[in-house]
Amino acid sequence: MKNFRSLEMKKAYEKGGFRERFAMENGNRSIVFIDSHKCYKFTYSKNKEYQDANGALYDTETKSWRD
Structure with a gap:
């Protein structure tokens, strides 16, 4: 596991x-x-x-992963 701060x-x-x-x-954030939600996109x-997994999205507003 990577150390996330x-x-x-x-x-x-x-x-x-x-x-x-x-x-x-493995990716870069x-x-x-x-939809006006801040999301993190991970690409490698x-x-x-x-x-x-390339392009996986995490929605910081709903605290869930998007498809």
């Missing part, structure tokens, strides 16, 4: 399944706004074999 990131990690945790551990290199 903020409580928000720790909660996101706890709520995530394998796909979301893989994105958090960026902030995007969807297309060279990684597992691509299902």
Whole structure:
């Protein structure tokens, strides 16, 4: 497990399944706004074999992962 400092990131990690945790551990976080909700988008290199998690979104308003 990666050491996340903020409580928000720790909660996101706890709520995530394998796909979301893989994105958090291997990806870079960026902030995007969807329907005026602040979301974290996790992306990583297309060279990684597992691509299902690329682009995973965590909604900070609803405290849930988006599809």
